Amino acid sequence: MKIHPITILRTTGLLDGISLLLLLAVAMPLKYVWGHDEAVTIMGSVHGGIFVLYGLSILYAALKVRWSLLWPLAAFAAAFVPLGNFVLDWQLKKAQSKYAVGSINVTLLVYSIVFFSFFDLFAQLPVMSTFATSVGASAFVAGFVIGLYSLSNTIGNILSGFLTDKLGPFRMLMVGLLLSSGALLLYHIVDSPALLIAVRIIHGFVAGLIVPAAFTFSANTTAGNEQGKKVAITGTFVGLAAIVGPAFSGITASKTSVPFVFACVAALGLLLTALSALFLNHLKAAPNKQSDGALTRQARPFINAGIAKAYAGAFFLMFSQGVIAYLLPLHVQSLGYDSRLSGTLMSVFGIVAVLVFVLPTNRIFDRVSPAITMAVGVGLMGVSQLLIGPSSSSLALYGVMALYGIGFGFLFPSINTMLIRSTPSGRRGRAYGYFYAFFSLGVVAGSSTLGWLSLGIQQGFLLTGFILLAVAVVSAVGKRSEQALGS
Incomplete structure (x- = not known):
């Protein structure tokens, strides 16, 4: 018997809510009242790992369940509010029988790739300068590595454009997602300013491969009379990344570490890589006479x-x-x-x-x-x-x-x-x-x-x-x- 995606979402949501309460009500008093610093470190890591699973279950439900996009948006918002997951579970329990499960929504999958690309970018903003100084970078180098990402990202954008036309957007999406996920994991080995500069160049360049391919794929598979609306919805996912990314990285990094934040983003990238390989390979381009x-x-x-x-x-x-x-x-x-x-x-x-x-x-x-x-x-x-x-x-x-x-x-x-x-x-x-x-x-x-x-x-x-x-x-x-x- 197959498990309903909403059941998975409810289960991981309750676990996320419980771990957040334990972090706030147990681990933080243990640290700030009784001086047990390791309590927040351990509970923060547990909560971060559960949050990743919860995020993946939101994505899975959004791709499989035929419901409004407001549901996954509400699920994301609930994760940042104490007791929010429990209120959401009460609503999901009542709504579960109303929504059918269908095949993977490939349009939403492309939107998710756009979200991942910009989530990767915006998640860096609150933590990169402090991470740079933590590995011994001066104030000048800390600012330099932030700008260096944009410079190498621009080069990746241009190269991706040429290769997308030559190889097709699907192949470039796969290459960009896989390499970006790998580059995010490289932050675990950074222990010096020189190594951070090298990782930033690699990360910016391979991340730049995704966006031109994703937008090209979306445009090529959309009928001409619907492109404006679809681009607007794509912009919604860019905006959501701008709102969620800094909050996620700032909160998670304060409880765990910056490399762990990037590992969470990498996990999302690897999941999207697998889903893209399964469901986007045979999608045909839509006719666009205009x-x-x-x-x-x-x-x-x-x-x-x-x-x-x-x-x-x-x-x-x-x-x-x-x-x-x-x-x-x-x-x-x-x-x-x-x-x-x-x-x-x-x-x-x-x-x-x-x-x-x-x-x-x-x-x-x-x-x-x-x-x-x-x-x-x-x-x-x-x-x-x-x-x-x-x-x-x-x-x-x-x-x-x-x-x-x-x-x-x-x-x-x-x-x-x-x-x-x-x-x-x-x-x-x-x-x-x-x-x-x-x-x-x-x-x-x-x-x-x-x-x-x-x-x-x-x-x-x-x-x-x-x-x-x-x-x-x-x-x-x-x-x-x-x-x-x-x-």
């Missing part, structure tokens, strides 16, 4: 108006992100608030963007020209940049960052849709390789340009806002060219 037919007949060059605007959108989206990452904490500090406000402001922006991706608003990306939605997205982000400087209260800052999140939510699917419609499937890998290279370059350019110009906080936000508004105007003016390209 891009393949028109572009092939007209023998368009690799760079055309649509691709150029998609690349510009990717660059300025992340240019804006770099400015936010650089100036927002300084602005918050100058207003007399502590650093926690900066983190919550970034979370608000991410949550609002995810809502734009997942709510029925995502239908707009298949019904309205991507040049229009791109102009709206960049324009809203530009307006929010202009408003951040004058905002002096926490309420005003939350409102401005929510506006920024709406703009981000419009821009990300728009530039992806534009890229898909502007390239035939045989060139899509290379197109996505350069696309995500522009992402990485934008982050570096955003923070470094303002530092080089030595602008104040207010002037930096103003300059960025005007740049983004100018990009919005150019996108709107070029609407007719984009429509002609897509016809």
Whole structure:
């Protein structure tokens, strides 16, 4: 008799809830009241291992059970709330009989691969600098190894693009997932700054192989009239990785170790590798007359108006992100608030963007020209940049960052849709390789340009806002060219 996936989810969820309570109610008092440090170390390791099993059971249920994506999202959220797993189990027990078990949802599997790639990235943010100093790195080297990952990741993106077109996205997905999982395990042997630098180069490079192949695979297996909506849903998983990744690594590393965090991420990567080998190998590309037919007949060059605007959108989206990452904490500090406000402001922006991706608003990306939605997205982000400087209260800052999140939510699917419609499937890998290279370059350019110009906080936000508004105007003016390209 086969065990229902929800039964597995409920079992691991209860174990996760019990281990969290034991960690909080038993192990932590033993450490902080009676001085038994080993209690948290042991119980934290147990809880971390159970959490990995729980995460895998969430993924398995999401792939097999025909239910709303809200269920797996609720399951993830419950893991971070004391008693949350028990409340969830009560709801799952009532709902289990209502949902049928089907074959593996391959679309969700591709989304999961995208989530893994960005989860890998965002899980590094809270722990990498402290891990670098723990192995003897200076402050300069600690900062250097963080940037080194992005540099080698860019090279991996570009190479993945070329190889995806030559070998096919499935093979590159398999290579990227397998090598990335292996690279994550290398952190266990790092004991010096030199070895950390070598591992960071390897990790960044092989991780860069996944994203162009994953987005190419998704685009090539989606009908042309559904690509905008699917890209928006893909953006949801990127946003979830941005929300869950730092929280998971920060909490888990504080209870166990940084290499253990990366081992958990590697376990997810190896699971996805196995599932991909079983279920993605024979998936056929969907017909896409809008891009393949028109572009092939007209023998368009690799760079055309649509691709150029998609690349510009990717660059300025992340240019804006770099400015936010650089100036927002300084602005918050100058207003007399502590650093926690900066983190919550970034979370608000991410949550609002995810809502734009997942709510029925995502239908707009298949019904309205991507040049229009791109102009709206960049324009809203530009307006929010202009408003951040004058905002002096926490309420005003939350409102401005929510506006920024709406703009981000419009821009990300728009530039992806534009890229898909502007390239035939045989060139899509290379197109996505350069696309995500522009992402990485934008982050570096955003923070470094303002530092080089030595602008104040207010002037930096103003300059960025005007740049983004100018990009919005150019996108709107070029609407007719984009429509002609897509016809």
